[in-house]
Amino acid sequence: MKVVLGYLKPYKWYAIFALVLMLAELAAELVQPLIIAKIIDDGIVLKDFHVISLWGCILLGIAFIAFTCGIINTYYSSHAAQSFAFDLRNALFSKIQSFSMATYLKYPTSSLITRLTNDVQQVQSILFMSLRIMLRAPLSVVLSLMMAFFVNAKMAMMLMIGTPILALFLYVIVKKGSQLFSEVQRRMDKLNRALQESLQAIYLVKAFMRNAYEMEKFHRVAEDLKVDTMKALRTMELMMPVMTFVLNVSLLSAIWYGAREISMNQAQVGELVAVVNYALRITGYFGMFAFILNGFSRAKASSERMAEILIMEEGLERDCERNGKSVSQDENDMVRFNGVSFTYPNTDKPVLQNITFEVKKGEKLAIMGATGSGKSTLLSLIPRFYDPTEGAIEVRGKNIKDWPLKELRSIIGYVPQKSLLFTGSIEDNVKWGRREAAFDEVVAATKMAQIHDTISAFPEGYGTMVGQKGVNLSGGQKQRLSIARALIRKPQILILDDSTSALDVKTEAALWEALKGTEATMLVVTQKIHTAKGADRIVLLDEGEMAAIGTHEELMKTSRLYQQIVGSQEEQVGDE
Numbered sequence: 001m002k003v004v005l006g007y008l009k010p011y012k013w014y015a016i017f018a019l020v021l022m023l024a025e026l027a028a029e030l031v032q033p034l035i036i037a038k039i040i041d042d043g044i045v046l047k048d049f050h051v052i053s054l055w056g057c058i059l060l061g062i063a064f065i066a067f068t069c070g071i072i073n074t075y076y077s078s079h080a081a082q083s084f085a086f087d088l089r090n091a092l093f094s095k096i097q098s099f100s101m102a103t104y105l106k107y108p109t110s111s112l113i114t115r116l117t118n119d120v121q122q123v124q125s126i127l128f129m130s131l132r133i134m135l136r137a138p139l140s141v142v143l144s145l146m147m148a149f150f151v152n153a154k155m156a157m158m159l160m161i162g163t164p165i166l167a168l169f170l171y172v173i174v175k176k177g178s179q180l181f182s183e184v185q186r187r188m189d190k191l192n193r194a195l196q197e198s199l200q201a202i203y204l205v206k207a208f209m210r211n212a213y214e215m216e217k218f219h220r221v222a223e224d225l226k227v228d229t230m231k232a233l234r235t236m237e238l239m240m241p242v243m244t245f246v247l248n249v250s251l252l253s254a255i256w257y258g259a260r261e262i263s264m265n266q267a268q269v270g271e272l273v274a275v276v277n278y279a280l281r282i283t284g285y286f287g288m289f290a291f292i293l294n295g296f297s298r299a300k301a302s303s304e305r306m307a308e309i310l311i312m313e314e315g316l317e318r319d320c321e322r323n324g325k326s327v328s329q330d331e332n333d334m335v336r337f338n339g340v341s342f343t344y345p346n347t348d349k350p351v352l353q354n355i356t357f358e359v360k361k362g363e364k365l366a367i368m369g370a371t372g373s374g375k376s377t378l379l380s381l382i383p384r385f386y387d388p389t390e391g392a393i394e395v396r397g398k399n400i401k402d403w404p405l406k407e408l409r410s411i412i413g414y415v416p417q418k419s420l421l422f423t424g425s426i427e428d429n430v431k432w433g434r435r436e437a438a439f440d441e442v443v444a445a446t447k448m449a450q451i452h453d454t455i456s457a458f459p460e461g462y463g464t465m466v467g468q469k470g471v472n473l474s475g476g477q478k479q480r481l482s483i484a485r486a487l488i489r490k491p492q493i494l495i496l497d498d499s500t501s502a503l504d505v506k507t508e509a510a511l512w513e514a515l516k517g518t519e520a521t522m523l524v525v526t527q528k529i530h531t532a533k534g535a536d537r538i539v540l541l542d543e544g545e546m547a548a549i550g551t552h553e554e555l556m557k558t559s560r561l562y563q564q565i566v567g568s569q570e571e572q573v574g575d576e
């Protein structure tokens with residue numbers, strides 16, 4: 001909780017002011033029974049109307065003060081709690097952005113979303129409650145007890161008989177509650193994951209008529225969440241009856257004792273009324289206390305989940321920026337792999353083994369191989385999504401580990417295998433590659449990516465909204481838009497991970513022709529022989545190893561695997 005509460009620091013004065021107001025409100029409330037006792041003993045019993053009206057007016061004034069303090073307190077408490085949650089959410093988001101891919105893979109997306117939304121919400125609401133009522137409850141209990149002692153110490157003693165049992169009971173229950181609520185938050189992660197997957201795959205669900213299956217899956221996770229939440233709440237709700245019982249026994253003891261004292265003329269009726277009044281307040285506040293402890297257990301569990309993210313080492317992303325040295329310009333070897341092997345974190349089987357090749361400046365290198373042979377993995381090592389387990393990669397003659405990460409990534413245009421668009425206009429999506437690009441540059445990039453004519457044909461042209469709930473572009477259109485997004489960066493190294501798979505032959509040919517106009521060095525994963533033929537050289541991967549490298553003609557002579565691939569694709573063309 002300490003890590004998370006650190007984010008309250010900038011708002012500490014708001015919080016302190018809210019607490020002071022709360023204390024004033026509390027003090028005003030606590031003197032009220034004293035005044036009522038005075039009205040009874042000196043006014044009603046002695047039939048002094050002047051005392052009744054004077055103290056009645058004072059009582060009214062104090063009630064007004066309590067009311068005003070309460071309202072101002074709400075204003076400051078909500079300001080502190082909302083600003084705290086705003087900063088916390090931003091800090092979590094920024095931390096997640098700084099994760100290396102290896103760290104990112106450890107956490108399911110749904111769990112990160114729950115932490116940023118529901119977990120923040122839990123802590124924020126308990127903070128608001130703390131500033132508004134939480135501290136008020138224990139303070140009220142203590143102060144009410146003190147006031148009761150002040151009125152009549154012996155009667156007040158009787159109120160305290162159950163205190164040790166209650167304290168022990170509350171300690172145990174909060175500890176248990178926090179564990180149970182951690183489980184509830186994990187269930188919430190699972191519910192979010194099920195929801196996210198099902199909604200993302202809505203076409204599949206409909207096509208396969210799996211609605212009932214998905215419903216059942218969702219029902220199961222929702223049921224687990226319900227059961228665990230009930231378990232946690234039931235444990236916490238045990239608090240109320242136990243507390244009420246202990247407090248009622250204490251109250252009865254005080255009344256019994258007070259009545260005896262009055263009958264022996266050792267106490268006044270007003271004193272008993274005041275003590276009972278304080279005792280009733282204590283009971284009420286204990287009820288509130290139970291409610292707050294419930295929220296506290298929940299917030300504790302959520303804080304721990306958030307702290308886990310906040311204290312995470314930033315790893316790769318931060319390290320390179322720190323170690324980054326200036327880069328020597330060796331213009332000829334744009335990219336070089338030197339004996340590179342790679343194993344994904346949390347797995348033991350190497351995905352790439354001893355890969356060595358270089359790509360000259362301006363060269364277009366095709367990478368081919370069966371599915372799962374490691375093509376995407378090889379490309380992902382160049383922008384340092386991961387670091388090789390063995391060997392080194394150089395860009396422009398310098399180990400990429402010695403490049404400042406930002407500088408390295410700024411010269412790379414990366415088009416992933418799966419095209420992703422963001423919610424916004426087509427123009428926004430292309431400019432996502434370089435925010436400061438002018439509209440002319442957007443058009444130049446889309447022309448080169450062979451998508452300008454398609455965009456112009458849309459009624460709203462570049463202003464057409466795409467993304468989650470916008471126009472749904474075709475697979476090939478999305479791929480070309482993703483390519484335009486990479487091209488607008490004017491990259492020195494262009495990485496295309498099977499990014500033209502959905503294009504027809506004519507459009508693809510036009511794209512390659514246009515790309516000749518860039519000076520970019522290209523690494524292109526492809527499954528198509530006619531794309532590979534257009535490359536200067538081809539790297540052929542086979543189960544993570546480099547099976548061959550050379551031009552199409554060379555591989556046709558030297559590589560049996562390449563001949564087989566060519567043969568199988570020619571057969572397909574023949575069949576068609």
Ligand SMILES: Nc1ncnc2c1ncn2[C@@H]1O[C@H](COP(=O)(O)OP(=O)(O)OP(=O)(O)O)[C@@H](O)[C@H]1O
Pocket residue numbers: 105344345347351369370371372373374375376377378417
């Ligand atoms: N994040 C990951 N964690 C563990 N293993 C992974 C991960 N991503 C990929 N792999 C494994 O690495 C191997 C190579 O995957 P990769 O995606 O690089 O192949 P590919 O040649 O690009 O395949 P495709 O042509 O189907 O896209 C596969 O066996 C895959 O299961």
